[in-house]
Amino acid sequence: MPAVEVRGLTVRYGPPGTPPAVDDLHLAAEPGEVLVLLGPNGAGKTSTVETLEGYRRPAAGDVRVLGLDPAVDHARLTGRVGVMLQRGGVYPMLGPRRVLDLFAAYYADPVPTDELLDLVGLRAVAGTPWRHLSGGEQQRLSLGLALIGRPEVAFLDEPTAGVDPEGRIAIRRTVADMKEGGVCILLTTHELGEAEKLADRIAIISHGRLARAGTPRQLLAGGPDTAPGHPDAAGSGPSATPVVTFGGPPGIDAAALAGAVGPDTSVVESTPGRYRVDAGPGIAAPAVTAAVATFLADRGATLTDLAVGKSLEEIYFETVGVSAGRNDEPPAGAPVPTGTRARVGRGRPGRRARRGSAR
């Protein structure tokens, strides 16, 4: 039995007929798994998580946490589920130690306060009132509160938002610790790097719908697209030919490199010094990397950061951008601000303009 199951979830913040914040979403996560909901602001991530936490009821569809309905069986779940809200949720007057001690009293078998203070790295500020903590420290305290009751499922809404690099490491360490203990973790983020580092599986959400899902490796390899019903699935499916990205000196001759790799290959300088090679049919990845390395070596240039496959960022913008282009006229009051759509959709044609291709 999955620890978390979402079947056809639709969430609406108005009367029937208003555009849904979440639209027929399907997800599942197993114990010991970290599922990351990735998507732009307003994609429906928080609405999904808050439905799973029992704060809202679905307009349609069905959610299950540990086999129970979180709205109906709320009292039976509170001892088994850990929650980290997107912000706030802590008495501003109380310091981490007092808050942790208080929350510990709510649970039958809490994690000792000192252990938690060390785990989330707050021992030095254990007596500082919450309102005087930095944003990152507040987030880490919230995370500590989410796992104090030794939950079987943890919902973490934007745990790394506004957190400094040191705090991010503490949060990653904590999430890894929970996962090791068999906790099913569902966390939301709009930060690609965090998603890639934390996730066992990533579900990219766009306009309340599941746009793509898979392990980071699967997503980077271009498949499998586990949202077959999605209208975008056909257009962005697995690509048969290798994609290679690398760094080098800015302004190398893209057309010449494309010719060196082989027929029907295109080379794009996406940002100065960053290149992307889309190899033509029948050219294997090792041949592409060898050609690139030779090409640069012949010109006395240093090759850096070579990667085979698309970056998660590319996949993400393809996915979110393509969805954005589909329903270009959002109804009034749609949950996603139109500015986001426009920004996501742009930028790609500009890149094509710099493309050099070999025929």
Added chain:
Amino acid sequence: MSATQALRERAPTPPLRPLLAQTGAELYMTLRRGETLLLTLGIPVVFLLFFSKVNVVSTPGTTPADFFVPGILALAVMSTAMVSLGIATGFERGYGVLKRLGSTPLGRPRLLGAKIVTIVAVELVQAAVLLPVGIGLGWSPGGGGMPAVAAAVGAVLLGSTAFAGVGLLMAGTLRAEVNLAAANGLYLILLLLGGMIVPISKLPAAVQDVAKLLPAEALSAALHATLGHGSAPPVESWIVLAVWAVAAPVAAALTFRWE
């Protein structure tokens, strides 16, 4: 498999532990907030001393202390149960604390229980400070004996319930900052119309009719009778208090938004 299931079997939390911890936290925060102490102890003590000693408000038919001690006790109850509770709860709602607590095993009954115990505890502290000050000012409880004391305690409990309902009604529906202003505004109005400092007989007749329907006037009338004259509270005070003590909490429960 059986090992995992054994791990998953959870002992239930002892029911009193969350309540005690929550009560401790509520008391700690209440007593650490300077503005709360000013409201619940500072202002009542200053008002009691000032109005008993400085003859700005005449108290026909009774000594100043015999009038102001019951009146200020009623004010103290209102400060604690309505203003202090309402403002704190409003901010807890605004900060997302109530929402966060909703996902813990604490539960609403125990959260409410902790707040009730906290109100009673603060009121005991208020009585422990105000009554000796009153005695020092020459207050004599009127000789009503145990029946009068029991009636006064009953009136305080009903009044606390009514005021807490009004405070939570505002805290659960208004934005935290609006709630702060509204609670303070209502406090001033009820202070002036409640017969706590200004005897109600000095108000215009039409205003008196309205004031007598308010929980503030009902409580102060009951305390003036029991702790000033040593007599039983007027029946209409009981009725007004009882109606407010039922209606306000019910309205709060029906309209309260947790986030």
